[in-house]
Amino acid sequence: MMKEKLFLYYTSDLHSHFENWPQIIGYFNQQKKKHERKGEDYWLLDNGDHVDRFHPIAEGLMGKGNVELMNQAGYHIANLGNNEGITLSEENLHQLYNQAEFDVACANLTYMNGSQPEWLRPYQIMTSKQGTKIGIIGLTAPFKTFYKQLGWDVQSPLDVMDEVLPEVREQADIVVLLSHLGINDDEEIARKYRGIDVIIGGHTHHLFQNGEFVEGTLLTAAGKHGTHLGEVILEWDDHQAKVTNKQAYAISTENMKKDEQANLDVQRKREEAVRYLRTPVTSLKETMNIAWFKESRLMQLLTDELRDWTSSDIAMLNAGVLLDHLFEGEITYEDVHRICPHPMNPCKVELKGDEVMEVIRVAHTKKLTEIRLKGFGFRGEIIGKMIFSGIEIVGKQGEDGTYYVREARIDGEPIDFDRVYTFATADTFTFGRLIPEVAYAKKKTYYMPELLRDLLAEALQNRIY
Template identity: 50%
Template sequence: MQEKLYFYYTNDLHSDFEQWPRVAAFMKEAKANKEVTGDSCWIVDIGDHVDRVHPIAEAFMGKANVQLMNELDYDIATIGNNEGITLAHHDLFHLYDEANFQVVCANLHSLDGVFPKWLNNSVIIESKQGTKVGVIGLTAPFNDFYELLDWHVSDPYEALAKHLADLKEKTDIIVILSHLGISEDQEIARRFPAIDVIIGGHTHHLLRTGEKVNNSLITAAGKHCAFVGEVILTWDLEHKVLVDKEAYATDITHISKDVSTVQRQSELELAVENILGETVIQTNSVIEVKWFQHTPIMQRLTDKVRTWTKADCAMLNSGLLLDDFPIGNVTYKDIHRICPHPINPCVVELSGNELIEVTRASFTKEFTELKLKGFGFRGEIIGRMVFSGLKVETDFHDDGQEFVKDVTINGQAIEKDKIYTVATADTFTFGRLLPEIAKSKTKNYFVPEFLRDLLAETLREYYGR
């Protein structure tokens, strides 16, 4: 006799609430069908459900995301870096206090020794026929950020080595909820043959029918819940063996939205107006934002970042601000709309040579017109770089390309071997956008403040009345 076990999952929603009612429709139908057939099923999330780019997530600090998951009867979730490093310690500590589902993350630790009541290393769930499934959660170790917030994320391989053997003795099947990314999932599968399924996320990879690595079936459903994932396990009850593993990702962008979820989100949007509706400043004229031109607001924001971080100089890209500030009342919701990115200020150390090279690179057309996605950036393009503490003299080539002729710092020539502290957006400390910044051995992140918090201070200081 055989039993089928069904897991339906989401990963990397990033607070895309336009898509969430379709997720609700899919999950409700799937669960109803399994109630009719009598099969066991669970709904799980792999992290980055919360993203403070959306005003609902911002206003409720992620707790509305948890409410929406409760309303779909989620069973288990793990956390992603957007839950982990974009919330203050207190906000993450209490994020899942009202969750009706279990939260698993075996490698998240509180540095003060006090752990949230909701945090589990692993959980054991049992099917209607008595088959036991052990579930472990893992998240990516961005400890440069986590430790500033009084958390530590331990090595996921060490966490598995610590918990897997004991859990395997107590269960029939092992499932990992992994917010580590596809490469780490593949390596885990190679190192730990006891794992049956790895449901992944973080790197936004889409595996329509899964991928077999060693003994593990790996699966993931892209990003923003354009797809919903399904894992089907067939267990032989007589011989106590897993005889089949299947994984599918279903495109749900075309299905109808669940009406009750749409209504619920409308109620949350009304609540946002009250929470984020406080006036920050009143203006008599539009505060202009331009992506390819120097503007007073970007200059003042860049100045604020430099003085607030006490750096030698600062640089910010104009694409951080998405729209003009309107005449009249400017609220926190306006500030969030115009600067929605979960981006922190950061100070890096650069040599004079590196600082000059970064400045030159920031004026290239390839850089300013880059349509950036990821690294916390939620805008359209990078835009023109604005500097504070640096005077940059430029000219134009015959083809119209602007180039840097000279750079001075606080009125002095830059010493090529001297080390300077440079404040910027943490975006540039990742990837290869500005390699000198990304490769800097000294990076000091400022958390939990986002750039928009400094933007609010800038508005009050220069435009308030």
């Protein structure tokens, strides 16, 4: 047979949005039956960030529930995203894929504190029934500072490609890159390297409906949250020893028929996960309400805990991190996770007094507090009012509703503009340009693997009565 068609189906950046999982599995099963009937080769791939601890399944089972669902779906290869890589503890990541019935490919990740996990390989080689070999390389976003604190080393993707790509090209007829790097890196890799047939992209949640060609490499991406899945069709000509046709599509899952077994699998996995989350935290004599645009006792408790826990002069958190009230009676870790599901870490930066004042002014602007933020670890709706601890802010409300800051005092004394203060907040504000003074601070300390909800649990245990 001179020509054969090869089919790749993939998910990327699912982020534990299991509401779309039954549709995805329904489509996969439909395609699998079709290909098996025709004797065609196909593979199921995941490009990382399948895990997201905002969901009870990922939180209660520390990602292993995601792996079990992928086993049931019949995946062949998975890459790691940053949500697998830097939101789990060192031990939990090391064990994450121990029971995986699929292979893992991630070429730029190495364990620093002992033997490498058996599941971790830089690439995988798949062979079709006709003997055509497909090399699958995985690369993940290099959040070096975060990985290092968790006992892992993540290398530069380009340095790794210089070494790994020639090795794979020697063994494979076709090369596919699972890239959890983002659209800009994908385009750079396509321009720089010859011999990559397809780049399956993710991390930046971009979507290519029909694929894009860059220097002869086909780029494909399926957005986020399982609203789309990816399909790649390759035609290999054995006589010419090359790919003669390649196509890629992002297919909407919105109107796909749900697979009832997959639906049942998700329900059972959620029930199992929730049992682990029902650890008692405290008992409330009365309901603690939250509000996104005004102060609340619960939000103040969390901010105070952040300041003390990080031994900082000042702490600041946005009220939007708490998504719901805590009701009278027993409070479990399931409740804590429900109201604070974000994979956000505590962080401490050093700021001079004049920078602190600028942060305070920005923090009181509607331009910041009314942002409907998506990403940077935040899984809520809106940033909301900034709550402070360790500092007294003096100002007045203007007729336009804006709060105008006049001065700020620590222990009754005005801020010294030349003094360096330690300032605790969520790591979210060290990314992007939401608060430039925090994002560009020269000295940052990230606390990992603790998340904000771990501090909330401590505050509830130690600060209520």
